[in-house]
Amino acid sequence: MSATTHPRTRRTALAAALCAALALGAAACGPFSDAPEAAGPFGALTGPKIAAKAITATRTADSVTLDLAVKTTDGPMKAYLSVDTKAKCAGTLTVGPTGTAELVKADDKVAYLRFDEAFLREEAKSEPAEVQEAMLKELKGRWVKTPVTDPEAKDSLELCDLKALLADFEQGVDLSVKSGETTVGGRKALMLTQAFDKEKTTLYVATEGEPHILKIVTAGGEEPGTITFTDYGKPVVATPPPAKDVLDDTK
Numbered sequence: 001m002s003a004t005t006h007p008r009t010r011r012t013a014l015a016a017a018l019c020a021a022l023a024l025g026a027a028a029c030g031p032f033s034d035a036p037e038a039a040g041p042f043g044a045l046t047g048p049k050i051a052a053k054a055i056t057a058t059r060t061a062d063s064v065t066l067d068l069a070v071k072t073t074d075g076p077m078k079a080y081l082s083v084d085t086k087a088k089c090a091g092t093l094t095v096g097p098t099g100t101a102e103l104v105k106a107d108d109k110v111a112y113l114r115f116d117e118a119f120l121r122e123e124a125k126s127e128p129a130e131v132q133e134a135m136l137k138e139l140k141g142r143w144v145k146t147p148v149t150d151p152e153a154k155d156s157l158e159l160c161d162l163k164a165l166l167a168d169f170e171q172g173v174d175l176s177v178k179s180g181e182t183t184v185g186g187r188k189a190l191m192l193t194q195a196f197d198k199e200k201t202t203l204y205v206a207t208e209g210e211p212h213i214l215k216i217v218t219a220g221g222e223e224p225g226t227i228t229f230t231d232y233g234k235p236v237v238a239t240p241p242p243a244k245d246v247l248d249d250t251k
Contacts, residue, residue, distance in 0.1 A: 042190065042207070051176035051192050054205040055169065058213045059162040060085070064232050066159065070225030079159055082236045089160030090238040096122065104143075105160055106238045111153055112143040112246065143241045145248045165227075169194070169201065169216060176203070184214040185230065196221075 042050050058064070063084035070077045074095075081091030087108040094100045099119035105111040115123075120139055124132040146153045158164045172194035179191045182204065189204040199221030204214045216227045 042211075047176035047178045047192050048174050050178070050190065050205060050211070051169075051173045051194075051203060054192075054203060054211045054213050055166050055173065057211050058229065059166050061162075061210075061212060061232050063088075063234055063236050064162070064212075065091075065230045065234065066165070067228040067230065068159070068225065070223050072223050081159055082231065082234070082238075083160050083162060084236045086236075087160075088236040088238040089157065090236060093159075095119070102143075103157075103160075104238050104240060105148070105157060106240050108148060110145055110240075111148050111157055112145050112241055114141070114143045114241070115139060139247070141245070143246045145246050166213075169203065172196065172201065181207070184228075187214055189214050 045053075063082065065082045066079060068077075068079040068081075076094075076096065078094040079091065081089060081093075081103065083089045087105065089105040089111075090103060092100055092102055096118075098116070099122050100116045101119055102114045103111065117136065117140055120136055121132065124135045127135070148154060148157060175194045175196075176192040177194075179193045179202070181188065181190055183189060184204045188207045190207050192203040192205060194201045194203070199218060201216065201218045203216055206212045206214050210232070212232055213229050215229065218224050218226075
């Protein structure tokens with residue numbers, strides 16, 4: 001790979017978050033010629049420096065809520081999760097038009113997942129009817145408890161880790177170019193673009209207060225999609241479910 005090629009491997013964390021229900025991956029790389037920096041709210045700071053500040057401010061925020069929607073070759077995938085720096089994470093993960101899983105992670109030790117009927121039936125569709133019904137009887141309405149150290153669980157909780165989530169975009173920091181100003185959810189934002197071969201990513205960075213990322217939009221490539229960041233600093237509610245409703249995966 002030449003010195004002007006910038007590798008980037010995008011791995012859809014949402015797929016792993018559904019207990020390895022789907023395995024997705026895509027990669028893109030390529031050069032991008034920077035344009036003259038335009039004047040803006042960050043003054044003389046270059047695109048790369050602004051992007052670096054934004055990523056640092058976002059991944060170190062006390063808490064934030066993520067609203068993610070990605071189109072893949074296997075169908076649409078969505079996530080709505082609140083995460084904080086104290087290992088808490090809670091929300092929903094959706095694959096396809098209906099299959100949804102609820103996620104609760106109250107600490108850095110265990111996580112709880114509960115799947116709706118559509119998700120369970122999709123997972124068991126290749127099994128005999130009696131196996132499908134047994135699975136539904138066992139899991140429908142119940143939470144599955146799993147240690148976060150389990151390789152499968154550790155992988156599935158990637159969306160709960162802002163550092164991991166932003167790692168792909170951090171690789172493109174040096175190619176960030178200022179591309180205008182706009183508003184996101186009523187907040188003023190500076191747009192920074194990163195281009196990789198046929199894929200273009202735009203980071204929307206708050207220009208007032210902390211330079212948090214307000215939105216990331218990826219166009220082109222194999223996994224176009226949007227991540228919106230809201231509720232910075234809002235406490236995350238991640239209460240473990242009642243013991244009577246839990247199946248312990250370790251047992």
